[in-house]
Amino acid sequence: MPRIVSARVIVTSPGRNFLTLKITCDDGTTGVGDATLNGREMAVASYLSEHVVPCLIGRDPHRIEDIWQYLYKGAYWRRGPVTMTAIAAVDMALWDIKGKVAGLPVYQLLGGASRDGCMVYAHANGTTVADTIAVAKAEIAKGYKAVRLQCGVPGLASTYGVAKPGQRYEPADADLPAESRWSTERYLRIVPELFAAAREALGWDVHLLHDVHHRLTPIEAGRLGKDLEPYRPFWIEDPTPAENQEAFRLIRQHTTTPIAVGEVFNSIWDAKHLIEHQLIDYIRATVVHAGGITHLRRIAALADLYQVRTGCHGATDLSPVAMAAALHVGLSIPNFGVQEHMPHTAETDAVFPHAYTYTDGMMHPGDAPGLGVEIDETLAADYPYARAYLPVNRLEDGTLFHW
Numbered sequence: 001m002p003r004i005v006s007a008r009v010i011v012t013s014p015g016r017n018f019l020t021l022k023i024t025c026d027d028g029t030t031g032v033g034d035a036t037l038n039g040r041e042m043a044v045a046s047y048l049s050e051h052v053v054p055c056l057i058g059r060d061p062h063r064i065e066d067i068w069q070y071l072y073k074g075a076y077w078r079r080g081p082v083t084m085t086a087i088a089a090v091d092m093a094l095w096d097i098k099g100k101v102a103g104l105p106v107y108q109l110l111g112g113a114s115r116d117g118c119m120v121y122a123h124a125n126g127t128t129v130a131d132t133i134a135v136a137k138a139e140i141a142k143g144y145k146a147v148r149l150q151c152g153v154p155g156l157a158s159t160y161g162v163a164k165p166g167q168r169y170e171p172a173d174a175d176l177p178a179e180s181r182w183s184t185e186r187y188l189r190i191v192p193e194l195f196a197a198a199r200e201a202l203g204w205d206v207h208l209l210h211d212v213h214h215r216l217t218p219i220e221a222g223r224l225g226k227d228l229e230p231y232r233p234f235w236i237e238d239p240t241p242a243e244n245q246e247a248f249r250l251i252r253q254h255t256t257t258p259i260a261v262g263e264v265f266n267s268i269w270d271a272k273h274l275i276e277h278q279l280i281d282y283i284r285a286t287v288v289h290a291g292g293i294t295h296l297r298r299i300a301a302l303a304d305l306y307q308v309r310t311g312c313h314g315a316t317d318l319s320p321v322a323m324a325a326a327l328h329v330g331l332s333i334p335n336f337g338v339q340e341h342m343p344h345t346a347e348t349d350a351v352f353p354h355a356y357t358y359t360d361g362m363m364h365p366g367d368a369p370g371l372g373v374e375i376d377e378t379l380a381a382d383y384p385y386a387r388a389y390l391p392v393n394r395l396e397d398g399t400l401f402h403w
């Protein structure tokens, strides 16, 4: 029976911070798991090295479910993003090991492919409506069948989802949190204009998505959903904060625009009411923040009973290890919807060589045994950790608001 002999936390910053857990077994087999929690990386690093790694040494890496339960129930303190990200990292690494030992890609261990590939959506961010549409056209030319549209809000200096001029979009970029300003009134005027112009310019053969980033009240979200109905969005994402899951019923009463929620969720309990009451259409909980492959599959299985499909978070703060794990899950489950795809920088891709591929709007995890991702530790060491925060957001009168 193989045994875990070491588990190490590797921090690297090839353009942005990533945390990776690497587990090694006595026969030399290794597995990697993503542990990146944007803006709170070192909390997970410490949780893993101080509290999780000592419990892993000597265990049988094949007992994935038992180790998951040990780390979840055994902590006594349940759930929370730090704990669930740490558990996710262990879980991913163990699935990686099991796949390597079996000589099979992880999706084969999960029941095999349920489809040819995973449809992914690209980001089109622009300062103006015209800029955003130009970016969307370029993404569609690369084959994307689904594009998320975010544009600047006239009258506001900076807007969520819009990059600084000439740069890639990377929100966690400050040694202390940057501050932006927000006006719901201005925002609610521009988004329907953006979608009207987008349908005019892009036609109807592409899925169009939009991320509200938790910035509306339920009734405001109902209004936005209704205003966008003529343009048939694929979804509006995170229309309102979801701590109060019942709040989504109010949105549902007013619009048939599909709703996606859950990139900040870390447990099935965050989504249970939303799913069971069919208050959402897509669940965005992700493999790295919601307890790994083992727990994400449980969430997807619950969602499937209620015709809720997955639409997992996949921004650049999820490392290539998480991207691979998401694709293995997405390819295998019956109720996959779409996967977010924000391509990583060349530096990041070089640190994390991977088997997954993109072709014509679809991604595939590849057929390398395990997850199909490795970390080049020598290269990783060239990029030391640098503290970086996500911004905070205030209303025009200075009131602290949701970012």
Ligand code: GCO
Pocket (backbone or CB within 6 Å): 038, 171, 211, 213, 263, 313, 314, 315, 316, 317, 340, 390
């Ligand atoms: C998305 C997200 C990101 C997040 C970021 C936080 O839909 O891709 O909302 O932009 O803000 O990943 O870590």
Ligand code: MG
Pocket (backbone or CB within 6 Å): 211, 213, 237, 238, 263
């Ligand atoms: Mg989002």
